[in-house]
Amino acid sequence: MPKITAETATETKAFAADEGRKLVLAIEDAGVDILHRCGGNAKCTTCRVEVLAGDPGEMAEPERNRLAAETGLAENVRLSCQVRVADDLHVRVLGQASVRGLDPGPRPAE
Ligand code: FES
Numbered sequence: 001m002p003k004i005t006a007e008t009a010t011e012t013k014a015f016a017a018d019e020g021r022k023l024v025l026a027i028e029d030a031g032v033d034i035l036h037r038c039g040g041n042a043k044c045t046t047c048r049v050e051v052l053a054g055d056p057g058e059m060a061e062p063e064r065n066r067l068a069a070e071t072g073l074a075e076n077v078r079l080s081c082q083v084r085v086a087d088d089l090h091v092r093v094l095g096q097a098s099v100r101g102l103d104p105g106p107r108p109a110e
Pocket residue numbers: 035036037038039040041042043044045046047048079080081082
């Protein structure tokens with residue numbers, strides 16, 4: 001089972017995630033209040049994470065197109081709602097409800 005290490009604004013969490021699971025759900029179920037304002041549809045980018053280590057897999061078109069519309073993003077930024085866990089990953093969570101003072105948004109489908 002892949003191991004995920006997620007750095008948040010206040011702590012670093014380490015947990016296991018089922019292979020094939022959406023990264024955003026694995027992070028949320030580990031107790032991190034990650035934002036997912038569009039419900040996991042590659043529209044809002046609030047679920048973005050910085051990938052510090054590990055292979056998050058190829059980007060599909062919706063994610064590639066949405067990230068291309070942003071300026072000034074680091075190359076290692078991915079939309080966690082579009083990443084299916086396949087490898088050990090070390091990520092930094094860039095949007096949290098408690099930090100931004102926002103509702104996380106509708107939970108993405110499995
Ligand atoms: S882009 Fe909106 S939840 Fe991922």
